[in-house]
Every structure is written in C-alpha cells, then in structure tokens.
Amino acid sequence: MTAAPAVPALLSPEDLEAALRAIGAARYHIHHPFHRLLHDGKLTRGQVQAWALNRYWYQAAIPIKDSILMARFESGELRREWRRRIEDHDGRVHPDGSTDTGGIERWIKLAEGVGLSREMVVAADQILPETRFAVDAYVHFVRDRSLLEAVASSLTELFSPKIIAERVSGMLANYDWIGPDTLAYFTPRLTQAPQDSDFALAYVKQHADTVEKQQAVLAALRFKCDVLWSQLDGLYYAYVAPGFVPPGCFVPEDTRTSEQASA
Numbered sequence: 001m002t003a004a005p006a007v008p009a010l011l012s013p014e015d016l017e018a019a020l021r022a023i024g025a026a027r028y029h030i031h032h033p034f035h036r037l038l039h040d041g042k043l044t045r046g047q048v049q050a051w052a053l054n055r056y057w058y059q060a061a062i063p064i065k066d067s068i069l070m071a072r073f074e075s076g077e078l079r080r081e082w083r084r085r086i087e088d089h090d091g092r093v094h095p096d097g098s099t100d101t102g103g104i105e106r107w108i109k110l111a112e113g114v115g116l117s118r119e120m121v122v123a124a125d126q127i128l129p130e131t132r133f134a135v136d137a138y139v140h141f142v143r144d145r146s147l148l149e150a151v152a153s154s155l156t157e158l159f160s161p162k163i164i165a166e167r168v169s170g171m172l173a174n175y176d177w178i179g180p181d182t183l184a185y186f187t188p189r190l191t192q193a194p195q196d197s198d199f200a201l202a203y204v205k206q207h208a209d210t211v212e213k214q215q216a217v218l219a220a221l222r223f224k225c226d227v228l229w230s231q232l233d234g235l236y237y238a239y240v241a242p243g244f245v246p247p248g249c250f251v252p253e254d255t256r257t258s259e260q261a262s263a
C-alpha cells in the first residue's frame with residue numbers, strides 16, 4: 001500500500017508569512033556565487049559591466065509588469081498604491097515642473113559609471129538570452145496568473161534590503177574604481193522596498209484564504225526566486241565559467257580576443 005500524498009494544511013496568516021520567509025531564506029539570489037564574486041571584489045571591470053548591462057533589462061521591465069498589475073486591480077486605492085511603484089522607476093514630474101529621477105535613469109547612470117554607454121545599455125541588444133527569457137517570463141507571469149499570484153511574485157522584495165546593503169558595502173570596499181555616486185540607484189530602494197513588500201505581504205496574507213491560494217502564492221515566490229537566480233546563472237556561465245558568451249552578446253573589452261575585437 002502506498003501512502004497517500006500529504007495534503008497541505010490551511011495556514012494561519014502568520015504561518016503563511018513564515019513559509020514565505022523560509023522560501024526566501026533558502027532560494028534568494030543572495031546565495032548565488034555570482035553575487036558573492038560581485039560583492040567580494042572578485043570580478044573584472046568587464047564582468048561588472050556585463051552584470052550592469054543585463055540587469056538593466058530587469059529594471060526596464062519592472063514598471064511594465066507593475067503597469068500590467070495595476071490595471072488588474074478593481075479598486076482605486078490599490079491602483080494608487082501600485083502607481084507609486086511605477087513612478088519610483090519611471091520618475092515623477094511635479095506640478096511646478098520639477099522632476100524626481102526614477103530608478104531606470106539611475107540604473108543607466110550606474111551602467112555609465114562602470115564604463116558603458118547609455119545607447120548600448122538602452123538598446124539592450126547585447127543582453128544574454130537567459131536574461132531576456134527570465135525577465136520576460138516574469139512579465140508574462142504577472143499578466144497571465146491570478147492577481148494574488150502576481151502580487152505574491154513581488155515578495156522577493158522582502159529580502160532585497162539585505163542583499164542591497166551587502167552588495168553596496170562590498171562593492172564600495174572592494175572596487176576602487178566604483179564610488180557612491182555610481183551606486184546611487186540602491187539608496188532609495190532601501191526605503192522603497194520595505195514599503196512595497198509590507199503592502200504586498202499584507203495583501204497576500206489577507207487574500208490567500210484557502211489551501212489552494214496559499215500553495216499558489218508560495219509557488220509564485222519560488223518562481224520569482226528562479227527568475228532572479230537564472231539571471232545570475234546566465235551571467236556566471238557566460239562571463240565566469242566556462243565563459244561561453246552566446247553569439248551577439250556583450251563581450252567585455254578585458255576578455256576580448258583579437259578575433260572578437262575585429263568582428
């Protein structure tokens with residue numbers, strides 16, 4: 001006789017939060033070897049450029065997925081909360097004409113700070129296939145899955161202040177050619193991310209009120225951890241080991257062979 005498969009129990013909101021946090025503790029990209037190399041100062045300038053270039057595609061997709069998500073909320077109050085996220089990335093124009101720079105522009109400054117040109121970064125035609133597939137999968141997930149799963153997929157932000165603090169302090173300490181101005185993208189994220197994730201977590205705890213919904217939100221967070229993890233896998237494979245850069249993708253100057261330089 002085979003044992004019946006265990007049926008998951010309905011969790012209290014507190015236990016659901018604990019289960020979500022356990023997923024982050026095990027699967028967040030803070031554990032990826034590429035993050036460790038970046039933070040420990042073990043990457044060449046070209047490898048840091050590859051990271052900045054590819055991550056631009058993620059940054060550029062965030063307000064697109066948030067616009068899709070916002071349009072799915074039926075309540076104006078919820079849309080207003082989500083609109084702030086979009087403005088955090090796209091910037092704001094105030095009635096007096098003054099502007100707040102958004103995250104995308106700050107990411108371009110980061111990329112320029114590590115030696116890339118704005119045009120090349122924004123064109124995004126030299127990013128890795130893994131980056132494109134993973135980021136696009138995130139946008140499609142938010143478009144196609146339930147609203148609850150879409151909100152839950154943003155919950156990796158519960159864990160981002162820790163990786164951001166670690167990354168910024170590590171990069172400033174370990175690369176003498178990177179200064180605080182270049183990494184300015186990350187400063188507002190340290191307050192924006194907790195605001196975003198507090199709201200999303202409260203929403204998920206309130207609305208995931210059946211076993212099926214709870215299992216779906218846990219799976220959504222696992223999916224999102226995979227989105228972040230596979231982007232770093234792509235970078236590691238192409239730029240660290242074995243170092244196979246897919247045809248047409250960015251080849252850093254400090255690793256370029258004479259054949260690649262003349263291509």
Ligand SMILES: O=C(O)c1cc(C(=O)O)c2c(n1)C(=O)C(=O)c1cc(C(=O)O)[nH]c1-2
Pocket residue numbers: 062103153154155156157159160163164189228
């Ligand atoms: O630096 C990071 O490691 C990191 C991670 C994440 C994340 O966990 O999804 C985000 C960000 N940064 C970030 O800057 C950001 O704006 C952001 C938005 C979202 C999201 O899913 O809505 N995640 C993240």
